[in-house]
Amino acid sequence: xxxxxxxxxxxxxxxxxxxxxxxxxxxxxxxxxxxxxxxxxxxxxxxxxxxxxxxxxxxxxxxxxxxxxxxxxxxxxxxxxxxxxxxxxxxxxxxxxxxxxxxxxxxxxxxxxxxxxxxxxxxxxxxxxxxxxxxxxxxxxxxxxxxxxxxxxxxxxxxxxxxxxxxxxxxxxxxxxxxxxxxxxxxxxxxxxxxxxxxxxxxxxxxxxxxxxxxxxxxxxxxxxxxxxxxxxxxxxxxxxxxxxxxxxxxxxxxxxxxxxxxxxxxxxxxxxxxxxxxxxxxxxxxxxxxxxxxxxxxxxxxxxxxxxxxxxxxxxxxxxxxxxxxxxxxxxxxxxxxxxxxxxxxxxxxxxx
Amino acid sequence: xxxxxxxxxxxxxxxxxxxxxxxxxxxxxxxxxxxxxxxxxxxxxxxxxxxxxxxxxxxxxxxxxxxxxxxxxxxxxxxxxxxxxxxxxxxxxxxxxxxxxxxxxxxxxxxxxxxxxxxxxxxxxxxxxxxxxxxxxxxxxxxxxxxxxxxxxxxxxxxxxxxxxxxxxxxxxxxxxxxxxxxxxxxxxxxxxxxxxxxxxxxxxxxxxxxxxxxxxxxxxxxxxxxxxxxxxxxxxxxxxxxxxxxxxxxxxxxxxxxxxxxxxxxxxxxxxxxxxxxxxxxxxxxxxxxxxxxxxxxxxxxxxxxxxxxxxxxxxxxxxxxxxxxxxxxxxxxxxxxxxxxx
Numbered sequence: 001x002x003x004x005x006x007x008x009x010x011x012x013x014x015x016x017x018x019x020x021x022x023x024x025x026x027x028x029x030x031x032x033x034x035x036x037x038x039x040x041x042x043x044x045x046x047x048x049x050x051x052x053x054x055x056x057x058x059x060x061x062x063x064x065x066x067x068x069x070x071x072x073x074x075x076x077x078x079x080x081x082x083x084x085x086x087x088x089x090x091x092x093x094x095x096x097x098x099x100x101x102x103x104x105x106x107x108x109x110x111x112x113x114x115x116x117x118x119x120x121x122x123x124x125x126x127x128x129x130x131x132x133x134x135x136x137x138x139x140x141x142x143x144x145x146x147x148x149x150x151x152x153x154x155x156x157x158x159x160x161x162x163x164x165x166x167x168x169x170x171x172x173x174x175x176x177x178x179x180x181x182x183x184x185x186x187x188x189x190x191x192x193x194x195x196x197x198x199x200x201x202x203x204x205x206x207x208x209x210x211x212x213x214x215x216x217x218x219x220x221x222x223x224x225x226x227x228x229x230x231x232x233x234x235x236x237x238x239x240x241x242x243x244x245x246x247x248x249x250x251x252x253x254x255x256x257x258x259x260x261x262x263x264x265x266x267x268x269x270x271x272x273x274x275x276x277x278x279x280x281x282x283x284x285x286x287x288x289x290x291x292x293x294x295x296x297x298x299x300x301x302x303x304x305x306x307x308x309x310x311x312x313x314x315x316x317x318x319x320x321x322x323x324x325x326x327x328x329x330x331x332x333x334x335x336x337x338x339x340x341x342x343x344x345x346x347x348x349x350x351x352x353x354x
Numbered sequence: 355x356x357x358x359x360x361x362x363x364x365x366x367x368x369x370x371x372x373x374x375x376x377x378x379x380x381x382x383x384x385x386x387x388x389x390x391x392x393x394x395x396x397x398x399x400x401x402x403x404x405x406x407x408x409x410x411x412x413x414x415x416x417x418x419x420x421x422x423x424x425x426x427x428x429x430x431x432x433x434x435x436x437x438x439x440x441x442x443x444x445x446x447x448x449x450x451x452x453x454x455x456x457x458x459x460x461x462x463x464x465x466x467x468x469x470x471x472x473x474x475x476x477x478x479x480x481x482x483x484x485x486x487x488x489x490x491x492x493x494x495x496x497x498x499x500x501x502x503x504x505x506x507x508x509x510x511x512x513x514x515x516x517x518x519x520x521x522x523x524x525x526x527x528x529x530x531x532x533x534x535x536x537x538x539x540x541x542x543x544x545x546x547x548x549x550x551x552x553x554x555x556x557x558x559x560x561x562x563x564x565x566x567x568x569x570x571x572x573x574x575x576x577x578x579x580x581x582x583x584x585x586x587x588x589x590x591x592x593x594x595x596x597x598x599x600x601x602x603x604x605x606x607x608x609x610x611x612x613x614x615x616x617x618x619x620x621x622x623x624x625x626x627x628x629x630x631x632x633x634x635x636x637x638x639x640x641x642x643x644x645x646x647x648x649x650x651x652x653x654x655x656x657x658x659x660x661x662x663x664x665x666x667x668x669x670x671x672x673x674x675x676x677x678x679x680x681x682x683x684x685x686x687x688x689x690x691x692x693x694x695x696x697x698x
Binding site: 041148149151152153155156157158159160163164165167168244248251252255256257269272273275276279280281282284287288291294295296298299302303306 | 376377380381384388391487499500502503504505506507508511512514515518519520526631632633635636639640643644654655658659666670673674677678681
């Protein structure tokens, strides 16, 4: 469905009815076409969000090169850093109560955040998507049971769930990246489950699935070859939005003291908790910078997710209107001559508002 | 016709109530399993190291933790249904009294936050929807996204910095000054109501001043959700045929928007308010930690840190029951307002 619309939109913007030029980048172009043809606002927000995300990915990858000190380093050449020192040339973002450099912790914090969130999203995809496929496709008692459990998980205050899981796991796995990621995973599995299951249920009755079944395809084949591809389209948007949410959950865990311990890695939520005691004394730099980092990363991911939704979802998408350049008519000089070419308004449908 | 409708509302209510039981059962089972997955039984987890092995065994026996798991599970279910959550291990406080005393603080915070959220979210949402694609709309949407992207405790921290040390305007910690807390007679547990009942204007202003920052912090979080929702709903409503019809009848645009579109755009807010309970409770927990608010979330963290599983189990069970109760309530209200809900 979306590829058809995309292809025609692509052709329309170039003002010809020729099929997309075959070449090396056909696939990439087809994927990117909705972005090119999107309206200005969603495109800008997409770029802005992607820019923010790329910035943090670079910070995370190049952390040792960018950060002047290690995340738990409180002295250099035998000289201890000042405690809660003002931002200055030595320490751009100042130092905190343990004399560590706030800037370095913010930079290393992006590494922790991305590690945890990436693993949490992968874990929940690996659990939620297959469970949703299975539940939606098989139906019956299994489906009803899974739906009940997932609904219960979904209804439960997510933060409480994450706290309790993190607390219980920390005894066995320690308070590291894996524990935090698993605690967050439990929160997001029900969402993937729901989305995938609901779309499986609507796809299941489509004629092409019926046809595959009638041809004698085994359930595994039907699921992997016919149902899966039509169902996963909503997953990227959800995954991006969940990643944003996961950053917040990780920070909340850290803030409450159930996240990653300060000796293991730098984590923004923990830093904010320590900064709370500073706020009363008017020390603003220990809290402001980690907090801003959270806001910007979440903002970036949210913008990417929501504008992807605007751009990719055929129901929401509004294309920008473009001038159609008509192909020159053979008998353009005498306007009375009937043109053998395509009628001028032959631009394929689907342009403009759906 | 009227008869058919009343029947359907009643049958809807019965069906909905029928779904509550399995939901409650699954939630309670989940809580039980979670708490028993924890290493060690509740008694040795909380008191291990403080008491001798015999004393521990005695306490375990008294509390029934040497019984088979199935028996423990059934007795837990029975207790939960009777709303009896036992006594905390560490300070032997009835969990029910933790819930009523600290729960009142959470309730006060949550209600105040909802008020802030409705005023902030609905107003901005309506304005943004009315002025679609103008700079006002863009700004309001940005505010909506930012209120989501900023963690509650960061917003709280910034407000504390601004109104505490920098401006010195508002208190940043606790529910009231110590003197007021001491002098104010407790009737409802909601200090605003209590000070009103006592006719104590000094206490009232003190309590309200303490309430402002936490309520705004939590309210902004929820308000952002309302903002986006109301905006989108208003856009959809404005496209409706009856709005077009009202315009065609020559009714002024202002009146069309205010009298015809607003009301219908607000109905879905009620539904989402139900879904917001989980967000609100999580947000309340963080807000309480940020502002030293003696609510039930803060108590949960306190008991979790002390490994008091009985108290933790009781509080979580209570949360689960609250979530179910509110979702049922919201569904009823919805079915009552919007008859279409009943026929699905």
